Amino acid sequence: MADRSFLSWPFFEDRHREHAERLEAWSTANLPVDHSDVDAACRRLVGALGDAGWLKPTAVDPADPQPLDVRTLCITRETLARHDGLADFAFAMQGLGTGAISLFGTPEQRQWLEKTRAGKAISAFALSEPRSGSDVANMEMTATRDGGDYVLSGEKTWISNGGIADLYCVFARTGEAPGAKGISAFVVPADTPGLIVAERLEVIAPHPLARLSFDQVRVPASSMIGRPGEGFRIAMSVLDVFRSTVGAAALGFARRALDETVARVGNRELFGAPLFDLQMVQGHVADMALDVDAAALLVYRAAWTKDAGAARVTREAAMAKLYATDRAQAVIDKAVQLHGGDGVRRGHIVESLYREIRALRIYEGASDVQKVVIARQTRGAAS
Secondary structure, three states, X not given: OOOOHHHHOOOOOHHHHHHHHHHHHHXXXXXXXXOOXXXXXXXXXXXXXXXXXXXXXXXXXXXXXXXXXXXXXXXXXXXXXXXXXXXXHHHHHHHHHHHHHHHHOOOOOOHHHHHHHOOOOOEEEEOOEOOEOOOHHHOOOEEEEEOOEEEEEEEEEEEEOOOOOOEEEEEEEOOOOOHHHHEEEEEEEOOOOOEEEEEEOOOOOOOOEEEEEEEEEEEEHHHEEOOOOOHHHHHHHHHHHHHHHHHHHHHHHHHHHHHHHHHHHHHOXXXXXXXXXXXXXXHHHHHHHHHHHHHHHHHHHHHHHHHOOOOOOHHHHHHHHHHXXXXXXXXXXXXXXXXXXXXXXXXXXXXXXXXXXXXXXXXXXXXXXXXXXXXHHHHHHHO
């Protein structure tokens, strides 16, 4: 059983603790699922999470659009990740894919949220391009005004839920100004003519990912989220909310690795005594526990700060994501080492955690990019 004493920290209210208890019980009863068909598993997970009401925090309620509760998002991601990485993925992408609509969407656009919050529609966030991953301001995809429509042309890649999504939040250059100031955001249903799944992408931890081609995709001007040229600001605002949740998912993976390791070194004998009796092993366990708690403090500080009303938590979220994902990688690596041969046996839990964690240090802002963000924010605060 994972250490859950962190729920008594002053970052949380009783409703967060109650949410965590109920989700823990549901996850224990329903996870993990069979991953042999990843697309089908992801669809089933979205449906199951929606039926049980767990997707409601991923987007605002169109009938009562209150701010997103980032602490609830983080608790949910940490819990799901500890039980099943694909369940965490299914939950997270529902939030990221609709984040722009939650924060900036019109009442008409927010009608989609009734479906995504119920698990009746799958969403995706289409930002990255082949030549502009971290450098969002240099995206090449265009959206050209044509009467009452916009025509989208170009490519997006590494799109989570690509190929199974029902709607995409797509960012394209509308040209109001150079660089970041000339980008806009659009809601694009998956069945829009000209939107093609050009390639399915295989990665070390199987998730539904794709490269998308937009061949003269025509959408009404009412599909634009926010105003022309606000796309970059919208994208960064969405990432500002959801970036700390990536750290929470890493925290869930790290907690599971620590739990598995404590059980392993307590039960495994070496030279006639439990493996845990070796002081070097105790040192590794101590390092793992320290990394987990430090990551949790940074993750839930960022989430609490946003929920407390901060307009932006760029610095806090970047620190949370960077530290939690990097240290989770170290924790899981120690878990693999202490499991010996079993740690690299395909299908073993720590082997799957080793594959799951690596992408989190890349997506939604790679670790090196987070260092740049933190440095600039630190300099700005000092000037």
